[in-house]
Amino acid sequence: MNAAFYDAAMWPIEKLFMHELRRRLVSTARGRVLEIGIGTGANLPYYPSDVELTAIDPDEGFLARARRRAHAVGRPITLIAARAEALPFPDCSFDTVVATLVFCTVEDSRQALREVHRVLKPNGQFKLIEHVRVRNIVGAKAQDLLTPLWRHIANNCHLNRDTLKIVQANGFQIESVREHLRGLVIEVEARPGQ
Numbered sequence: 001m002n003a004a005f006y007d008a009a010m011w012p013i014e015k016l017f018m019h020e021l022r023r024r025l026v027s028t029a030r031g032r033v034l035e036i037g038i039g040t041g042a043n044l045p046y047y048p049s050d051v052e053l054t055a056i057d058p059d060e061g062f063l064a065r066a067r068r069r070a071h072a073v074g075r076p077i078t079l080i081a082a083r084a085e086a087l088p089f090p091d092c093s094f095d096t097v098v099a100t101l102v103f104c105t106v107e108d109s110r111q112a113l114r115e116v117h118r119v120l121k122p123n124g125q126f127k128l129i130e131h132v133r134v135r136n137i138v139g140a141k142a143q144d145l146l147t148p149l150w151r152h153i154a155n156n157c158h159l160n161r162d163t164l165k166i167v168q169a170n171g172f173q174i175e176s177v178r179e180h181l182r183g184l185v186i187e188v189e190a191r192p193g194q
């Protein structure tokens with residue numbers, strides 16, 4: 001979705017429930033934090049004041065909006081144009097990695113997860129909110145049917161990605177999962193496996 005319309009399009013969803021999910025997920029971030037695919041910076045108001053925040057996004061339009069929001073909420077942040085599949089950071093750089101509504105969109109989610117694993121410290125935390133493939137077979141089929149069209153409308157967003165399964169299969173231990181809207185939206189806390 002174009003950065004210029006993102007906040008307006010998300011407004012009803014934010015009001016209904018997303019702001020609360022963001023608050024819960026992000027308020028327990030600690031230490032050196034990397035946010036992947038920061039978008040317009042919707043999570044920025046909810047980080048604890050003592051974290052050291054870095055964020056990436058490949059889209060300059062989103063980065064410009066995130067920069068403005070960081071300024072508006074008085075949040076120091078380092079913003080870098082980069083993709084999750086090639087994170088420009090040394091190994092073991094971060095205590096926390098956050099991604100919200102991003103792994104539906106990244107081109108190569110397995111490579112992106114390898115990168116998250118690499119830049120996280122061994123005792124680091126990986127925190128996600130994603131919309132995912134539902135377990136209900138009729139719903140999942142509908143997601144399969146709609147995804148080709150939706151990818152064109154919404155910048156490669158896949159409605160039918162089983163992100164929890166992909167996270168588990170790519171070296172992370174799942175610590176907790178909260179499901180919303182009958183499993184359509186999940187909040188996940190994970191740690192890098194050894």
Ligand SMILES: C[S@@+](CC[C@H](N)C(=O)[O-])C[C@H]1O[C@@H](n2cnc3c(N)ncnc32)[C@H](O)[C@@H]1O
Pocket residue numbers: 036037038039040041042043056057058059062082083084085099100101102105106107
């Ligand atoms: C649906 S928006 C979510 C934005 C924000 N995280 C939020 O919660 O509102 C998806 C974001 O992922 C970014 N993105 C797309 N491909 C990416 C990639 N390969 N690596 C990192 N970010 C990516 C987009 O530019 C966009 O900002």
